[in-house]
Amino acid sequence: MPRKYFGTDGVRGTVGAYPIVPDFVVRLGYAAGKVLARHSKDEHPTVLIGKDTRISGYMLEASLQAGFSSAGVDVVLCGPIPTPAVAYLTQALRLTAGVVISASHNPYTDNGIKFFSSEGMKLPDEIELEIERELEEGAAKCVESRLLGKAVRLDDAQGRYIEFCKSTISGKVDFKRMKIYIDAANGAAYKVAPAVFHELGAFVTVEYNAPDGLNINKGCGATHTETLSERVAKAGCDVGISLDGDADRLIMADAEGRVYNGDELLYIIVCDRLRKHPVAGVTGTLMTNYGLERRLKELGVGFDRAKVGDRYVLEDLLKKGWLYGGESSGHIICLDRQTTGDGIVSATQVLSAMRRTGESLAELTKDLHMLPQALVNCRLAPGFDWTSQKPLMEAKEEVEKLLEGRGRVLIRPSGTEPLLRIMVESEDRAEAQSLAERIAGTLK
DSSP: OOOSSOBTTBEEEETTSTTSSHHHHHHHHHHHHHHHHHHOOOSSOEEEEEEOSOTTHHHHHHHHHHHHHHTTOEEEEEEEOOHHHHHHHHHHTTOSEEEEEOOTTSOTTEEEEEEEOTTSSBOOHHHHHHHHHHHTTOSOOOOOGGGOOOEEEOTTHHHHHHHHHHHTSOTTOOOTTOEEEEEOTTSTTTTHHHHHHHHTTOEEEEESOOOOSSOTTTTOSTTOOTTHHHHHHHTTOSEEEEEOTTSOBEEEEETTSOEEOHHHHHHHHHHHHHTTSOOOEEEEETTSOHHHHHHHHHTTOEEEEEOSSHHHHHHHHHHHTOOEEEOTTSBEEETTTOSSOOHHHHHHHHHHHHHHHTOOHHHHTTTOOOOOEEEEEEEOOTTOOGGGOHHHHHHHHHHHHHHTTTEEEEEEEOSSSSEEEEEEEESSHHHHHHHHHHHHGGGO
């Protein structure tokens, strides 16, 4: 059965446009409640609901609560809290499932709903498909009055999560005398992130921590890091942390003009683990820089690529029994610390490596040589089958042979536009651009 509502990260869209409208969200809550109850061993299933700081969160939270209650499912409300906090609390409180109302790094006009299992991981595909089948049954119904779900508020949700984040580093490590800049993206971590690092001893400067419901991710956060290094320097800080709206992504910067993406931060974490024990393998995505793959293999660490999306990285890690993976965009998964991508926890791991070694971000990544990337977008006619174009495939194979061991080629369609994206990585930027244009030329 093809997916109708669920994408790679739950149900997402523009607020006010179907399906991000109250009546559908009530139905979604009811359908999810019925499915989760069928799979739960709990006599009275309970779900935890968290949200980011978008103004639409109030409306969607009320709609979800009504849907779950009508299905006989109890609800625990957390208010604004990071997505990974919902994953942690769902597992820690032994609840049936967790729900996050967020559209992550998107603007406030978008919102979405994603689910976590009782183990604190994204719901399996088969459960999401079962919820979709339940949705096709039509309008939400209602259990008899005595079976209706109740709702309570978890007043100390943020405090519990702060303590969890602090617990993910060794008790022998603290961040005293470190000066840390935090860009909270006017999002879900606007209170939590500064508290975590302050309580670990750091001097903290925080900006973009005044959400008004409309300014989440607006010119700030992990997708707007053009001036991050400048802001770190202006604040007189050693290092900068930039989160996205729901705080599951992390980008960092120093005060010397460098910004470090998810590939580089994952490398720092893996190398820190290697100082203590072997690391079997790391999972990246199709977009992970070839420089990371090559360096990890030099260190004797296996490497695999999953489809773009942190859920696919997690699926690959679980399949292989590995612990570490991530995306260039800043989703970093450390299964020895958290069950999902967690921006704050990832930052504690990087800062711990800095503290243990006494080295800066630049020094910790000096042996990682990221390859320049060239990207050419080719507009396609509707229905055009690029996979059947023999000249394109032959050009791709020729370039791959030419770059073997020192670069790679990636051809993939855009998920939002009628474009074919042709990316080439090479040690030489001009060569990468020339080869990408050479492949693209076969379509003109």
